[in-house]
Amino acid sequence: MLFAKGEFWLAKLVECIPNFSEGRNKDVIDLLVKESKSVPGVTLLDYSSDESHNRSVFTLVGDVEGIKEVAFKLCKVASEKIDMTKHEGEHPRMGSTDVIPFVPLKDITMEECVEISKDVAQRINEELYIPIFLYEESATREERRNLAKVRKGQFEGMEEKLNLPNWKPDFGDAKIHPTAGVTAICARMPLVAFNVNLSTPNVEVANQIAKVVRGSSGGYKYCKGIGVMLNDRNITQVSMNMVNYEGTPLYRVLETIRSEAKRWGVQVVGTEIIGLTPAKALIDSAEYYMQIEKFDYNNQVLENQLLN
């Protein structure tokens, strides 16, 4: 249990969802899991690894001091064990710890989480010599809000990019860590990592469909997505981050993907939720599919009554 009964109500809770560039080597992943469990006040809720992406996503919840400590410790282990000069995988990446997002969960503001992200960024840079970009709510300028723009060029392109006048890191000199690369850190709202698997091995189809649904190329405002190959299954996937599931609901994007896939003679074979999702993201979708009239999420879901 996260806290002894009774203490629960007193703590501010922060969620942290670091992504590491290791999805295949079980020994390294186990080390990261062990480190996740080594800080009092922090619970590892979930982790998942994707061999095609060669990436792992960890979900932790903790109090402010604990979450800052575990974020640093994990980044340190990753920098020691993951060598980006040897990394290849389907998912874009620039560092052994690629991203560290902080999400306000209970009794804590976005501003406080922005402060947390900056404290952790400073410590990682000073002690591990990894340059840091701040993004999303922590971004120091508008063009850095978007992770895709920050990460563009990936690990291989970072050495050169950091020397461009516009891309000086937020923390540290314009010098990548030779094996750990660069890390992006932010505070943001909860997102849902949502993948849609397609009945085709042609990644160009997934790319085209991703382009249709993602906001940056004319699709849904709160949808970010790319096409990826799943080599182990010989199919492709539209891999997305739903950054505001109320503004852009999951079902709407799924149905659009279904519809677009038909044009290619392709079907949706399944979907995935990676890591945690707020219940409402799925219940809003159930409401759509089941055509529920006048459903009142706050008052009709039993568990919500127990928490309030």
Next chain:
Amino acid sequence: MLFAKGEFWLAKLVECIPNFSEGRNKDVIDLLVKESKSVPGVTLLDYSSDESHNRSVFTLVGDVEGIKEVAFKLCKVASEKIDMTKHEGEHPRMGSTDVIPFVPLKDITMEECVEISKDVAQRINEELYIPIFLYEESATREERRNLAKVRKGQFEGMEEKLNLPNWKPDFGDAKIHPTAGVTAICARMPLVAFNVNLSTPNVEVANQIAKVVRGSSGGYKYCKGIGVMLNDRNITQVSMNMVNYEGTPLYRVLETIRSEAKRWGVQVVGTEIIGLTPAKALIDSAEYYMQIEKFDYNNQVLENQLLN
């Protein structure tokens, strides 16, 4: 809030969902609402009234002593204000308080809830002179488990039924309350009251479809249902109780209804959830519609992590 912070963890919680035979007279409904809020340790979570059914469903949560007290007090008000000799409505009914189910919610067993149901049944009979049948988990014999069988004959047929050898009440003499009728009380698992609205005013279609999906006539084991007319909308409805949403999921029954309705040239125009639903009942359905692979409800829903 249900409890002061810190006390929450100490209390056993019971849910109580009394159904009253009044869905039109706002003054009477308001009196019942006021009574619901009059007992410390009890919270009225939800209530809804249906004019076609001429019935209201209240959802309360409380500690053991509080829930017993509020159940009695509500039954008393209903017996004083609702005259069954003048009652008509679409939903089967036998008493001003038609049913009082108790559901274990937190740190309490079904056996304890059966004891609660019997205590309340005894008090209602002794102080209000209403005969009581125990049903579901509280039933004193197998044939009384099923509410439909207990209630068959409805208010108008109860005077005669109580005198049959097999239908002597569990509490009280074989004598109905002249205006409050008979009440059924039980302990049971959480159910979801789920209605499916059809694009036809022909109640025979709704009846046929209800017959297909309900367990008792050959359909899904954990589905109880009837066809009803919604006069205010000039359409019909399959009105159901989903008594085990894991054994018989909501989406499955909905899709069967959709399919059967086609045969009549009829469509599903919408659905309703009445009162509260456990989150899982809807999330399981989202999982089906969205084809989510390997979803782990206990570990991937964010709010579940905060409660454990």
